[in-house]
Amino acid sequence: MHAKNLFAYHPLVLALCLSGLPLSAALAADQPNAVAPGGALELQETNINAKAVENPTGHVRGPVATRSTSASKTDAAIKEIPQSVSIITRDEMDERKADTLAEVLSFTPGVITQPGGFSRVGDDFVIRGFNVGSGTGGILRDGMKLQGSVYDGGIEPYGLERVEVVKGASSVLYGQLSPGGLINTITKRPTDVPLHEVNVEYGSHARKQYSFDLGGPLDDEGQFSYRLTGLWRDSDTQTVDAPDDRRYIAPAFTWRPDEDTSLTFLASYQETRTGFAPPLDYDLTTSASTSYPKVDRDLFTGERGFDHYNNYSTTIGYLFEHSFTPDLKILHSLRHFDANLSWDYMQIADTGSAALRKQGLLARRASIRREHSEGWTSDNNVQWTLNSGRWQHTLLAGVDYYHKTYDSHRYAGATSLFNPDAPVYDAPTTITSADSGSDLHSSQTGLYVQDQIKFDEKWILVLGGRQDWAESRTYANATGKRTPREDKKATGRIGLVYEADNGLAPYISWSQSFLPANVFNANADTSFEPTEGEQYEMGVRYTPPGMNALLSAAVYDLKQKNSLSTDLTGNTVQFGETRSRGVELEAKADITANLSTTASYTYTDAKITEDSVASRVGTRIDGVPYHMASLWANYRLSALGLPKVVVGGGARYMGTSRTSSSDLDEKVDAYTLFDAKVSYEVDDNWTVAMKAQNLSNEKYLFCNVSCRYGDERTLIGSVNYRW
Incomplete structure (x- = not known):
């Protein structure tokens, strides 16, 4: 018919x-x-x-993502979230050729990243003036806590589909967190369509990298699918005897017995072999005006054959989802994490006496560490959608659990002298001290509920509450002293969004956070109280009609109580309050078919408002500048008759900041870094590209209590084959 x-x-x-x-x-x-x-x-x-409705954990074409699971644990439009969220898609990572999580987030407003010398060994960030790193539980993988220590090895970005940053107090859904927020890394998962990619790279410092990404269905019915991602890198760095070697493999497998059920297994193995960039006192850097001996950015201050950072980590787990009806579903996830670390380096001691300085000498001491981290994490929730006329409720109720152990053995060697102008190696590295490490066991259980209420498809009210129970036990290896701690804390969240017909979506919100302070208290037999955060935020998002773009603006007031500091004798004390206020602007857009761009501006006023030392009150938090800005643009040269050529370029500006230094001005200079990339699509399968970072070879410094140099100019060429 x-x-x-x-x-x-x-x-x-x-x-x-x-x-x-x-x-x-x-x-x-x-x-x-x-x-x-x-x-x-x-x-x-x-x-x-x-x-097509965007998959909040899947691939997004271009830099503009419109949906997220990180801020609500439900599949929600970003415009309906009453809190700042920034998303870096896989395409944006590829456009900028980001090789560390720090590079992935270096164009994100409100986020301060560490330079390569540190980010090669760990993921540690500052968001809205507060530390958010692996040690705080602020780095998540697929919505669950991941690492137990900041030194558990950095996350390999090639294994990620996207990175989502939720800014500000966010404990209501995730429990123990810094007030700065969280970074949720979304793993590459099996695909419904065939995907095959192989890459070869060569660049500065004899860098050689090979990577592949394979995926697709395993049967005609689509019940079984897979993903296999791998990377192998051998590379030197600007510092002699400090490599940048990595091995990474991540298999994934999904079973969908029917359209309502899915079970995805995710695993990974990663080796990181590099050298730790020793923290420097500001006075020892070439930026300081003092007469101290100077350590230049490419000087190796360690001992050949001794200095190394070797980390071996594995993860294995699964994600399960089942829909009983279109409006009722359950989600269950579980993962185990394990990491072993062998880490030796020559630590540069205090600048020493005036006599040593006059001789141009520094004191070094061997630091020897062996560490093991292990963790179990699970999240389980029920989502129920109710429609009642003009009202719609998305109800969420769940329980999560996180248990980690962090066993650290730390030793020191004898002190030796070192001349930065005429370095001589072969200093003794034998252990001369007792084990100063500790063994930490901690766990967290949380119950949470949330209701996302939509009225007339215009108003969205988000209400959330949580109750946490946390406990920890710390054993000091030197004394055998046991320090137990038990805490329980209720946190809440409320936010309101209005979606206008013209694409504007203003919002207002209030939220809380808490984080147990697993730090030894030398002045008492008990540990410290948890730090507590509270945030008020107002913002607006705008999606221009007929354009693939998302523009965001936010202002906030964020406070942390029970902050930690040191007294005049050097002991850690719990003193009072730290406050951060700021403005964040972000734009991601496909302006034309040939031009896409991301831009951001950040103003942060982060200060100490209460301290045990009166002179610190009113001073800025170390390493947090007032101003930051970034811009990146990709342009396809179709107008010039070269549609297969794409040129990208960007700039990152970091304003002046403060450091804990004996230098009189205590200022770290502002700097601007320029990056560029050009690619040529030979045909449907082959692409060649060239990337340059720090194009002007700017010599810059990052300081947050201690200082490290940023990387010098690097060039990397690549060949990509897809089929």
């Missing part, structure tokens, strides 16, 4: 044919000629607009 005759039977047939598709058919009552006299349907010219 021909389609024209089939439609002649009844106009409802067309609607039935389309009922299984994300399309619709409408027959206007005021069109008398729509149905011919013989009863046949006469099709008019029709425009069908169908846009």
Whole structure:
């Protein structure tokens, strides 16, 4: 039967044919000629607009993501979230060729990243003036806590589909967190369509890297699919005897027995072999005006054959989801993490006496560490959607659990002298001290509830509450002293969003956080109270009609109580309050078919408002500048008759900041870094590219209590093959 005759039977047939598709058919009552006299349907010219709903954990084309799971633990439009969220997609990572998580986040407003000398060994960030790193539990993988220590090895970004940053107090859904927020890394997962990619790279410092990403269905019915991602890198760095070697493999497998059920297994193994960039006192850097001996950015201050940082980590777990009805589903996830670290380096001691300084000498001491981290984490929740006329409720209730151990053995060697201008190596590295490490066991259990209430498709009210129970036991290796701690804390969240017809979505919110302080208290037999955070935020998002773009602006006031500091004798004390206020602007857009861009600006006023030392009150938090800004743009040269050539470039500005230094001005200079990339698509399969970082070879310094140099200019060429 021909389609024209089939439609002649009844106009409802067309609607039935389309009922299984994300399309619709409408027959206007005021069109008398729509149905011919013989009863046949006469099709008019029709425009069908169908846009696939974005997968909040899957691939997004370009830099603009519109949905997220990190800020609500539900599949929610970003415009409906009453809190700042920044998302870096896989495409954006590839456009900028980011090789560390720090590089991934270096264009994100409100986020301060560590330079390569540190980010090669760990992930440690400052968001809105507060530390958010692996040691705080602020680095998540697929919505669950991951590492137990900041030195458990940095996350390999090639294994990620996207990175989502939720800014500000966010404990209501995740428990123990710094007030700064969280960074949720989303793993690459099996795909429904075949995916094959192989990359080869060569660049500065004899860098050689090989990577591959394979995925797709395993059967015709689509029940089974897989993903296999791997990377192998051998590379030197600007510092002699400090390599940048990595091995990474991540298999994934999904089973979908029916359309309502999915089970995904995720695993990874990673080796990181590099050298630790020793922290420097500001006075020892070439930026300081003092007469101290100077350590330049490419000087190796360690001992050959002794200095190393070797980390071996594994993860294994699964994600399970089942929908009982279209409105009721459960999610269950579980993961185990394990990391072993061998870490030796020559630590540069205090600047020493005036006599040593006059001789141009520094004191070094061997630091020897052996560490093991292990953790179990699980999250389980029920999501129920209720529709009642003009009201819609998305209810979430769940329980999560996190247990970690961090066993650290730390030793020191004898002190030796070192001349930065005429370095001589072969200093003794034998152990001369007792074990100063400790063994930490901690766990957290949390119950949380949330209701996302939508009224008239315009107003969204988010209400959330949580109760946490946390306990920890710390054993000092030197004394055998046991320090137990038990805490329980309730946190909340409330936010309101209004979605206007013109694309604007203003919001206002209040949220809380808490973080147990697993730090030894030398002045008492008990540990410290948890730090507590509270945030007020107002913002607006804008999606220009007819354009793939998301513009965001936010202002906030964020406070942390029970902050830790040191007294005049050097002991850690719990003193009072730290406050951060700021403005964050972000734009991500596909401006034309050939031009895409991301831009950001940050103003942060982060200060100490209470301290045990009166002179510190009112001073800025170390390493947090007032101003930061960034811009990146990609342009396809179609207008010049070169549609296969894409040119990208960007700049990152970091304003002046403060450091804990004996230098009189205590200021770290502002700097601007320029990056660039050009790629050429040879055909549908082959692409060649060249990337340059720190194009002007700017010599810059990052300081947060201690200081490290940023990387010098690097060039990397690549060949990519997809089929």
